Amino acid sequence: MFRINDLMRKGVKGKVFPGGVLLVSKNDSIVFFEAFGYANIFSKRIMTKNTIFDLASLTKPLATTLAVIKLIQQGKLELEQNLGTVLPEFIFTEKEQISIKNLLCHNSGLPDYKSYYIELLKISYYFRKKALRNFLIKEPLLYKTGKNVLYSDLGFMILNWVVEKVSGRSLDYFVTQNIYRPLGLEYLFFAHFNSGRKRGPFAATELCPWRKILLNGLVHDDNAYAVGGIEGHAGLFGTAMDVKKLLSVLLSVFHECSSEFIFKKDLIHKFFEQQQGSDRALGFDTPSLVDSSCGSHFSKRSVGHLGFTGTSFWMDLDRSIIVILLTNRVHPSRNNNKMKKFRPILHDTVMEIML
Numbered sequence: 001m002f003r004i005n006d007l008m009r010k011g012v013k014g015k016v017f018p019g020g021v022l023l024v025s026k027n028d029s030i031v032f033f034e035a036f037g038y039a040n041i042f043s044k045r046i047m048t049k050n051t052i053f054d055l056a057s058l059t060k061p062l063a064t065t066l067a068v069i070k071l072i073q074q075g076k077l078e079l080e081q082n083l084g085t086v087l088p089e090f091i092f093t094e095k096e097q098i099s100i101k102n103l104l105c106h107n108s109g110l111p112d113y114k115s116y117y118i119e120l121l122k123i124s125y126y127f128r129k130k131a132l133r134n135f136l137i138k139e140p141l142l143y144k145t146g147k148n149v150l151y152s153d154l155g156f157m158i159l160n161w162v163v164e165k166v167s168g169r170s171l172d173y174f175v176t177q178n179i180y181r182p183l184g185l186e187y188l189f190f191a192h193f194n195s196g197r198k199r200g201p202f203a204a205t206e207l208c209p210w211r212k213i214l215l216n217g218l219v220h221d222d223n224a225y226a227v228g229g230i231e232g233h234a235g236l237f238g239t240a241m242d243v244k245k246l247l248s249v250l251l252s253v254f255h256e257c258s259s260e261f262i263f264k265k266d267l268i269h270k271f272f273e274q275q276q277g278s279d280r281a282l283g284f285d286t287p288s289l290v291d292s293s294c295g296s297h298f299s300k301r302s303v304g305h306l307g308f309t310g311t312s313f314w315m316d317l318d319r320s321i322i323v324i325l326l327t328n329r330v331h332p333s334r335n336n337n338k339m340k341k342f343r344p345i346l347h348d349t350v351m352e353i354m355l
Contacts, residue, residue, distance in 0.1 A: 001032055003349055011327075011346075012037035016338040017310050019047030019203065020327035023240040024350055027320045028248050031354070033240070040204040041331065042214065052187060052237050053203045053326040054220050056307030059236035060156050062188070062246060063175050065104065065283025067163045069267050070178050076166050079104075079270075079282075086162050089137055098145050100162065103155040104282040105275045109141035110154040117226035128227045133161060149278045153223070153233040160232025172230045179262055185245055188238040191217055192229035202237070203328040205309055220309050220330060234308075240324050247315055247322050254317055272303050272317060294323075295344040297351035310339055314347060323350055 008022055019037030023030065035047040055062065071077040077086070077100060084096035095108075102108040116135050120128045136158055142150065160171050167174045172190035180188050189199070202217040211225075219225050221234035229235050253263045254272060271282040279288040284303040287294050294304055294314040298321075304314035310329030315322045325346065329339045 001353065003353065004032055004346075005034065007346055007349055008034070008036045011342055014338065015336070016342045017327035017329040017336075018331050019051075020310070020325060021047060021049055021051060021053075021240045022326075022346075023244050023322075023324040024354070025244055025248065025322045026354060028252070030244070032350075039201060039328065040214075040216070042204075045201070045204075047203065048201070049241070050187075050239055051201055051203050051326075052199060052217075052239055053311055053328065054191075054205055054215075054307075054309045055236045055238050055243070055311050055326075056221060056234050056309040057153075058238075058243070058305055058307045058311050058313065059232070059234050061283045061303075061305045062238075062243065063171060063190075063236045064156050064159050064163065064232040065271065066179055066263075067167075067171060067175050068100065068104065068159060068283070069263060069271060070174075071163065071166050072267060073264055077162070083158070083162075087158075087165060089133070093137060094141055095137070100159070101282065102145055103152075103159050103162075104271075105149070105278060105280050106151050106155060107146050107149045107278070108152065108155050109143045109145045109147065110150070110152045110158075111139065111142055112150055112152050112154075114139065114154065115222065117222040120223075120226040125228070132157070132223070132227055136161070149280065151280075156232035157223075158232070160230075163232070170230060171232060172235075180246075182262060183245065183249060185238075185242045187242040188236065188246065190230045190235045191219060191237045192235070199237075203326075204331050205328055206330045206334055207332040214332070240326050243313060243324050243326070244322060247313060247324070251315060251317070251320060251322065255320070272301075274300075291344070293340075293343045293347070295347035295351065297348055297355065306343075308334075312343060316351075319354075321351070321354055323347060 021035045024032040039045045039047045079101045083090040098108045205215040205220045219229045224231040224234040274286045299318040301317040306312045310327035313324045
C-alpha cells in the first residue's frame, strides 16, 4: 500500500487538496483506511479518519435516490409516474409529463444549475423554500424531455419536493428514520440550520466570498445554504466509514447476500443498471468511456458519484470493491481544479494493487 500512501501525500503536497480520507474495501473487508493532511489549514487541525465532510452531490445517490427507492418499495411512488400526478403545481406546464425516472437519469430537459440563491437571500428565510419551488415551476426546459442527458441539480431539487410531498416528511427526516438510523449510521446527516445539534469534527471548506465566513459544518452549496441546508442535490454530511457502511449494504443486497430489510434486490438492480444512451444509472454515475473519474480499471458494472467539494465514491459491482475518497479540495477556495487529473490516477493505482 506504499504507492497509495505516497500518492495521497503527493496530493497534499501538490495542493490538490489540503487533506483527505481514503477508504478501500473488498468483499466488505477494509484493506486501506487512512487520513492525510489538514482538515483546516488556518488552525492546522489535522485530518482524521472520523472527520465529517460536506458530501455535496453525493447527496443525490446517498440520500435523495435512496429515498425514492424506499418510497417505490412502500408502493407510494412509481418510476414512470409523471410530475403532474405527484405535484399538482406542475399541471398545465411543460414539465407535467417529466417522469421520476427522467429526473433520476438527468434527461428531463432541465438546466444543470441556476444561481437561485442570489434572489432567495433577498427574501425572509421562512418564505425561501416556496420561492425556490416557484423558480423550479417557471424554469424553462432547455430541450425536449428524454432527448438529451444533462446533469442537473434542479432535477434533484424537484425530487426533494417529490419525497417531501409523498412521504409527508422532510428529506432529512425520511432518510434518517427509514435508512440511516435502522442501519446504525450516526454520521450521515443533513447539517441544517435548525438541527439544534452541533456535530464534529468537520473538514473546513470554502472561505466564502459572499457569506464572509469560513464554512465549517455549514453546507457549501449556495442554493442549498439559502434554503437552510436540506436539498435533494446537496446538504448531506458524513464520514468515510458511514459512507462505506451504506455502500456495503447496497452491494450486499445487489449480490443477494444480505438479509437487510431496508432495500429490495430487484430495485437495487434496476437503479444500478446503466441507462440506454447514457453513462448514468438511476441516481448514480457509471464509468464513462473516455476520461472517467474512476480511471480505466473499474468494470463496466460499476456505479459511483462525485461531489463538488472534493468527494467521491466508486463501487465495482463485479469485484465487490469500494473506493471512497473524501477531500476538502474547495478549502479555502473553489478555484482549485487539480482533482480532475488526480482522481483517475488514484483509482488506477488502487485498482492495480487490488487486482
